Amino acid sequence: MRDTWPQSLWRDTNRRFFFPSPVVDLDADVLIIGAGFTGLWTAHHILELQPGARVVVVDAVQPGFGASGRNGGWCSALLPMELADVADRHGINVARDLQQEMFRTVDSIGQFVAARGIDCGWAKGGSLTVATNNAHGSRLRRQVSDSHAFVGEQDVMWLDRAELESRIRVNGATGAMYTPHCAALNPYRLVDGLVQSLVDRGVRIFGATTAKRYGNGFVELEGESGLVFVTSPNVVVATEAYASRTRPSRRRIAPLYSYVVATEPLPGEVLAEIGWHGRETVSDGRLMVTYAQLTADGRIVFGGRGAPYKFGSDIHSRHDTSNRVHAAIEETMHQLFPAASGVRVSHRWGGPLGVPRDWHAGVYFDATTHAFHAGGYVGDGVALSHLTARVLAHRVTSTSHAILDLPINDHKSRRWEPEPLRWGGINSGLALTKLQDTVEGRSGRESRFLSAVGRLF
Ligand SMILES: Cc1cc2nc3c(=O)[nH]c(=O)nc-3n(C[C@H](O)[C@H](O)[C@H](O)COP(=O)(O)OP(=O)(O)OC[C@H]3O[C@@H](n4cnc5c(N)ncnc54)[C@H](O)[C@@H]3O)c2cc1C
Numbered sequence: 001m002r003d004t005w006p007q008s009l010w011r012d013t014n015r016r017f018f019f020p021s022p023v024v025d026l027d028a029d030v031l032i033i034g035a036g037f038t039g040l041w042t043a044h045h046i047l048e049l050q051p052g053a054r055v056v057v058v059d060a061v062q063p064g065f066g067a068s069g070r071n072g073g074w075c076s077a078l079l080p081m082e083l084a085d086v087a088d089r090h091g092i093n094v095a096r097d098l099q100q101e102m103f104r105t106v107d108s109i110g111q112f113v114a115a116r117g118i119d120c121g122w123a124k125g126g127s128l129t130v131a132t133n134n135a136h137g138s139r140l141r142r143q144v145s146d147s148h149a150f151v152g153e154q155d156v157m158w159l160d161r162a163e164l165e166s167r168i169r170v171n172g173a174t175g176a177m178y179t180p181h182c183a184a185l186n187p188y189r190l191v192d193g194l195v196q197s198l199v200d201r202g203v204r205i206f207g208a209t210t211a212k213r214y215g216n217g218f219v220e221l222e223g224e225s226g227l228v229f230v231t232s233p234n235v236v237v238a239t240e241a242y243a244s245r246t247r248p249s250r251r252r253i254a255p256l257y258s259y260v261v262a263t264e265p266l267p268g269e270v271l272a273e274i275g276w277h278g279r280e281t282v283s284d285g286r287l288m289v290t291y292a293q294l295t296a297d298g299r300i301v302f303g304g305r306g307a308p309y310k311f312g313s314d315i316h317s318r319h320d321t322s323n324r325v326h327a328a329i330e331e332t333m334h335q336l337f338p339a340a341s342g343v344r345v346s347h348r349w350g351g352p353l354g355v356p357r358d359w360h361a362g363v364y365f366d367a368t369t370h371a372f373h374a375g376g377y378v379g380d381g382v383a384l385s386h387l388t389a390r391v392l393a394h395r396v397t398s399t400s401h402a403i404l405d406l407p408i409n410d411h412k413s414r415r416w417e418p419e420p421l422r423w424g425g426i427n428s429g430l431a432l433t434k435l436q437d438t439v440e441g442r443s444g445r446e447s448r449f450l451s452a453v454g455r456l457f
Pocket of ligand 1: 033036037063212239241243353
């Protein structure tokens, strides 16, 4: 069965491009498999370094079909790995450099958006993680003070209730952790603007084209008119969660579904009650990740993880919606924003994000297939993919740069366990995380035992 698009708000409200598949064999300096942010930014950065490079990008469906076109629209400086772990392994200065580079990355994307005039609703209002019980409050305050080993007090701070309410009113919130390093955007429109800029610079993009096999500078593509072959000395695999579908990367990443809802534009009186003038992105202090933004046209987009991992790393359009998970997300949205309870939900969608075994994003070169790989963002890839793509571009063009010293370069996560261990392990982790949120919600105290055995999803 062919992959079909989910009914996301982003795609519904966007210009749609269509690229056909190639009909003849191709030669390229660089062939990029996957036209999400990783693949598209890689093409962009390669052209910055070598303007005349012949770059070809192929996608099994169309640009933005994967997570890049259907995410929650947080362009954040978040990393999936803990800075303390990075510091333990590579030293505190490397951890600090990595975080500073992420701060700059968010601004670089903002500058690109402004320079190209991309109408993607970009609003860099920062991000709030609100505490709605005492357990959240004590954990978030600790996170604020721990973060100051790596970043300045202006980068991560605690807002008390009055300061929070001057920005936004979230039901039951007693304070929030705030960072200015995050923007809200319509991600599909950024894909669109990026695609247009690449086409303007001569990049050839093909849709409906699946890379079936690759190795040693040779790629076999299956398109609408059959098989086509590409010869290219450089191959970049930028398929993130979807890498679990193909050898040899099958167990390098586990796809986990995340789900999102969007409301109709909020009526003026509802918006007046909530505030949200700065369009900060918002989550709450529970461990199972939630994420919200206010769109440029005044809708709440609200998402959450927690859906069970599918046996065998299954990715399929039938998983793009889940009545149970979408209903739970709507309930949480209405708990936090009761004023919006009467506003109709217009869109429900979801998609797979990629989780590596060690929760560490990375770029690596596979000597067996002679291909570069990048990914492993665990739901933080909107900005991080821009940075991994820069690393990839320097690797592909053999140009030196200080970012090659960052620990995302040359990082290859170990493989996930085979099934059914993978299924059992991931779903146990998810269940423990949910249990911890429930226990904390009831007791108001942080559950240290469960923190030790659970993992943040
Ligand atoms: C619901 C959801 C919400 C999220 N929210 C956020 C957020 O708010 N902020 C954030 O930072 N991150 C978020 N993420 C994660 C973020 O979207 C991803 O980390 C990022 O988009 C990954 O980009 P990518 O280009 O690596 O992969 P993708 O965007 O998934 O692109 C991979 C592409 O590869 C193509 N492909 C796969 N196999 C082949 C093949 N064999 N041949 C050719 N093409 C192939 C696919 O069609 C796809 O278009 C979210 C993810 C999801 C699913």
